[in-house]
Amino acid sequence: MTKIRVHEYAKQVNRTSKEVIDELGKMNVKVSNHMSMLDKDAKDKLDKHFSKGGSTPPNTAKQGQKPSSNGARPSQERNKQDDRPRQGQQRQGQGGAQGNRSAQGQQRQGQGSQGNRSAQGQPRQGQGSQGNRSAQGQPRQGQGGAQGNRSTQGQQRQGQGGAQGNRSTQGQQRQGQGGTQGNRSAQGQPRQGQGAQGGNRPAGRGGRPPARGINQGRRRHRPAPMPKVEKPLPEKITFYESLSVGELANKLGREPSEIIKKLFMLGVMATINQELDKDAIELICADYEVEVEEEIRIDVTDLEIYFEDSEEVEAELTERPPVVTIMGHVDHGKTTLLDSIRDTKVTQGEAGGITQHIGAYQIEVEGKKITFLDTPGHAAFTTMRARGAKVTDITILVVAADDGVMPQTIEAINHAKAAEVPIIVAVNKMDKPSANPDRVMQELTEHGLLSEAWGGDTIFVPISALKGEGIDHLLEMVLLVSEVAELKASKNIRAKGTVIEAQLDRGRGSVATLLVQDGTLRVGDPIVVGTTFGKVRAMINDLGRRVKEAGPSTPVEITGLNEVPQAGDRFVVFEDEKTARQIGESRAGDALQEQRVEKTRVTLDNLFDQMKQGEMKELNLIVKADVQGTVEAMAASLMKIEVEGVNVKIIHTGAGAINESDISLAAASNAIVIGFNVRPDVNAKRAAEEEGVDIRLHRVIYKVIEEIEFAMKGLLDPEFEEKVIGQAEVRETFKVSKIGTIAGSYVTEGKLTRDAGVRVLRDNIVIFEGELDTLKRFKDDVKEVSKGYECGITVKNFNDIKEGDIFEAFVMEEVKRS
Numbered sequence: 001m002t003k004i005r006v007h008e009y010a011k012q013v014n015r016t017s018k019e020v021i022d023e024l025g026k027m028n029v030k031v032s033n034h035m036s037m038l039d040k041d042a043k044d045k046l047d048k049h050f051s052k053g054g055s056t057p058p059n060t061a062k063q064g065q066k067p068s069s070n071g072a073r074p075s076q077e078r079n080k081q082d083d084r085p086r087q088g089q090q091r092q093g094q095g096g097a098q099g100n101r102s103a104q105g106q107q108r109q110g111q112g113s114q115g116n117r118s119a120q121g122q123p124r125q126g127q128g129s130q131g132n133r134s135a136q137g138q139p140r141q142g143q144g145g146a147q148g149n150r151s152t153q154g155q156q157r158q159g160q161g162g163a164q165g166n167r168s169t170q171g172q173q174r175q176g177q178g179g180t181q182g183n184r185s186a187q188g189q190p191r192q193g194q195g196a197q198g199g200n201r202p203a204g205r206g207g208r209p210p211a212r213g214i215n216q217g218r219r220r221h222r223p224a225p226m227p228k229v230e231k232p233l234p235e236k237i238t239f240y241e242s243l244s245v246g247e248l249a250n251k252l253g254r255e256p257s258e259i260i261k262k263l264f265m266l267g268v269m270a271t272i273n274q275e276l277d278k279d280a281i282e283l284i285c286a287d288y289e290v291e292v293e294e295e296i297r298i299d300v301t302d303l304e305i306y307f308e309d310s311e312e313v314e315a316e317l318t319e320r321p322p323v324v325t326i327m328g329h330v331d332h333g334k335t336t337l338l339d340s341i342r343d344t345k346v347t348q349g350e351a352g353g354i355t356q357h358i359g360a361y362q363i364e365v366e367g368k369k370i371t372f373l374d375t376p377g378h379a380a381f382t383t384m385r386a387r388g389a390k391v392t393d394i395t396i397l398v399v400a401a402d403d404g405v406m407p408q409t410i411e412a413i414n415h416a417k418a419a420e421v422p423i424i425v426a427v428n429k430m431d432k433p434s435a436n437p438d439r440v441m442q443e444l445t446e447h448g449l450l451s452e453a454w455g456g457d458t459i460f461v462p463i464s465a466l467k468g469e470g471i472d473h474l475l476e477m478v479l480l481v482s483e484v485a486e487l488k489a490s491k492n493i494r495a496k497g498t499v500i501e502a503q504l505d506r507g508r509g510s511v512a513t514l515l516v517q518d519g520t521l522r523v524g525d526p527i528v529v530g531t532t533f534g535k536v537r538a539m540i541n542d543l544g545r546r547v548k549e550a551g552p553s554t555p556v557e558i559t560g561l562n563e564v565p566q567a568g569d570r571f572v573v574f575e576d577e578k579t580a581r582q583i584g585e586s587r588a589g590d591a592l593q594e595q596r597v598e599k600t601r602v603t604l605d606n607l608f609d610q611m612k613q614g615e616m617k618e619l620n621l622i623v624k625a626d627v628q629g630t631v632e633a634m635a636a637s638l639m640k641i642e643v644e645g646v647n648v649k650i651i652h653t654g655a656g657a658i659n660e661s662d663i664s665l666a667a668a669s670n671a672i673v674i675g676f677n678v679r680p681d682v683n684a685k686r687a688a689e690e691e692g693v694d695i696r697l698h699r700v701i702y703k704v705i706e707e708i709e710f711a712m713k714g715l716l717d718p719e720f721e722e723k724v725i726g727q728a729e730v731r732e733t734f735k736v737s738k739i740g741t742i743a744g745s746y747v748t749e750g751k752l753t754r755d756a757g758v759r760v761l762r763d764n765i766v767i768f769e770g771e772l773d774t775l776k777r778f779k780d781d782v783k784e785v786s787k788g789y790e791c792g793i794t795v796k797n798f799n800d801i802k803e804g805d806i807f808e809a810f811v812m813e814e815v816k817r818s
């Protein structure tokens with residue numbers, strides 16, 4: 001072995017050269033200074049000394065540095081390793097008094113050959129294994145021979161374990177370490193070892209101060225808590241819609257627990273993921289004296305925003321024609337008035353012009369234009385009228401002088417009022433002898449329309465739409481009201497407006513009548529209309545003429561959209577086709593999503609509402625019954641139901657259980673399924689739930705008729721509804737003389753309760769309906785039996801129960817109508 005200088009040795013044992021020189025002095029080995037060479041004898045002595053209890057390295061910093069210095073000087077490293085086996089041998093010789101020296105030995109070894117972390121782990125292991133020192137010594141001897149190679153070390157240790165009873169685990173751990181040096185998981189293992197051998201520790205430590213290995217390890221694993229430096233609070237935070245507690249804490253640079261505590265103090269129990277609303281966020285921020293600002297994000301796909309934030313400059317605004325809607329009760333003369341105005345005014349200025357029905361038209365009176373919305377057909381009337389009021393500047397309320405105020409007159413008034421649209425009352429049919437305009441005026445005062453003649457501010461114009469009398473005066477009044485309203489728009493911006501009508505034309509594709517409300521619409525404009533988009537391919541006006549552009553308040557029919565939009569949809573022109581496409585596609589996607597969510601099928605509960613809204617003209621029914629005769633009788637009775645405004649249409653009938661195909665037919669044609677003495681089978685039930693198809697099950701014909709009739713009249717009793725709570729299958733039957741037939745049954749769905757009604761089904765046909773008599777579990781009467789349990793059932797007044805029958809339990813539940 002090569003000789004070693006004092007300072008080199010000192011470094012090896014983590015001592016200062018002075019300490020080594022002092023120690024040599026005590027051993028009577030003379031050295032002159034730190035550069036002096038140590039002979040083998042002196043070194044062995046030193047080894048003996050420094051590997052003793054007090055020789056653990058003086059500070060961790062040095063320890064930590066070692067691996068790197070070793071790395072820098074590989075030859076030294078090798079030297080050290082060569083030395084170590086001897087250390088081990090010596091220790092063996094030192095016997096029982098050496099405390100945890102073996103651990104040290106290992107520690108150093110670890111330091112010498114492993115990264116910091118693994119080295120930390122090992123000391124603990126060492127401590128853990130102190131129980132049997134003499135045994136420890138052995139493996140180290142072995143180690144001495146083979147230490148150059150780490151994996152060999154590991155094996156040796158394993159061998160050690162095998163030979164030493166409970167150390168085997170340690171040995172394996174070490175092996176693990178050998179293979180995964182520097183890896184944290186390996187660090188974790190030693191702790192186990194430590195824990196398991198706690199009992200040995202005091203003896204092993206020999207009363208020394210707590211082994212550094214332990215402390216070091218702990219420190220590394222759980223770093224001493226740093227003095228908490230609170231982040232400075234931000235001056236201001238921003239949020240969009242809401243923030244979770246965690247997000248708010250993050251924005252404020254505070255611990256979520258602190259925010260939770262504050263919320264708790266404010267009486268709000270919150271968790272870290274809980275969303276906080278604006279108020280809560282403001283409250284917390286006020287507590288920290290931090291300013292809060294809510295971000296407003298503009299959704300470019302929302303067409304309404306283009307209507308709100310107008311780019312118009314005051315100076316650019318010019319007068320625009322008023323848009324007039326004619327409203328009134330059925331048969332009071334709306335169409336006649338519209339026709340009368342169009343016939344007299346449109347053709348006058350445009351000789352030979354063929355008026356085109358595009359849902360709106362423009363006329364000219366005294367050089368000024370007026371746009372009329374020609375609300376189409378009665379079915380679409382309600383929707384258009386509701387929407388129509390939004391695009392309307394003035395409403396002409398037609399009231400027949402011989403009929404007076406009727407329900408739709410009042411509805412029209414309410415729509416106009418809601419939209420804050422001025423009303424001009426046209427008292428029509430003045431030519432009729434029975435005309436009584438005073439009565440109309442009188443009745444309208446009750447609805448807030450007081451005539452000018454009576455001191456109010458509502459203009460009443462007596463007319464005869466049929467004879468064309470009073471029309472000019474009416475139009476003059478329209479211009480007057482329009483002037484007062486100061487209707488303005490800009491011609492120089494990109495057009496925006498509303499769809500009046502739209503349909504699919506065989507030759508031209510999607511055709512939409514648009515009312516330009518602001519700006520100018522031009523051929524070639526990239527446009528988004530509702531959820532559709534495209535480029536204006538061609539435009540024709542109400543006279544059927546091709547036009548290149550259309551200014552404010554002009555109705556035009558356009559082609560070029562990818563789909564057919566809906567009446568009442570908004571349209572906006574965009575700067576380029578790409579944007580229009582993007583926005584249109586995104587809107588179409590959103591609409592589809594929404595549609596999926598609110599798939600509203602006809603149910604008897606909403607039937608009346610749908611009829612009222614003019615959405616339904618026909619009530620489609622599918623009738624299923626137990627026998628064909630009943631089917632026919634039922635169908636005939638249902639066809640006889642007469643309710644104004646709606647026809648009953650039976651689209652399918654059949655004998656037998658309600659099956660899946662009945663449900664898909666019902667779903668496709670928006671029909672209600674009526675089951676008479678029959679039930680839906682499993683698939684049909686599932687499909688009906690998925691599709692939202694209403695199935696009505698009955699046993700008495702007149703009840704079916706009554707229910708449908710009542711629903712059509714809006715009288716469906718809202719109070720109670722039958723709810724099936726469970727099903728049981730008859731597995732076995734027992735005939736008991738005094739009791740009757742007891743059905744040994746198994747509850748397959750929900751539960752059966754003692755007080756529930758029960759139906760007996762055989763092959764999905766109802767064979768009996770009544771009450772439960774007894775419900776037993778083994779010998780005890782029970783109140784209910786849940787799914788998965790067996791029970792004994794008897795049915796009041798019914799003993800013809802057979803294996804395979806199904807009991808359907810139901811209760812009557814009060815339902816709240818939405």
Ligand SMILES: Nc1nc2c(ncn2[C@@H]2O[C@H](COP(=O)(O)OP(=O)(O)OP(=O)(O)O)[C@@H](O)[C@H]2O)c(=O)[nH]1
Pocket residue numbers: 328329330331332333334335336337378428429430431432463464465466467
């Ligand atoms: N005598 C007379 N009859 C009129 C007058 N105006 C309309 N009528 C008649 O009243 C009936 C109904 O007129 P419409 O114009 O269809 O009434 P409406 O309000 O459009 O009716 P709906 O489209 O069903 O809502 C028709 O037979 C018209 O000829 C009028 O000024 N005098």
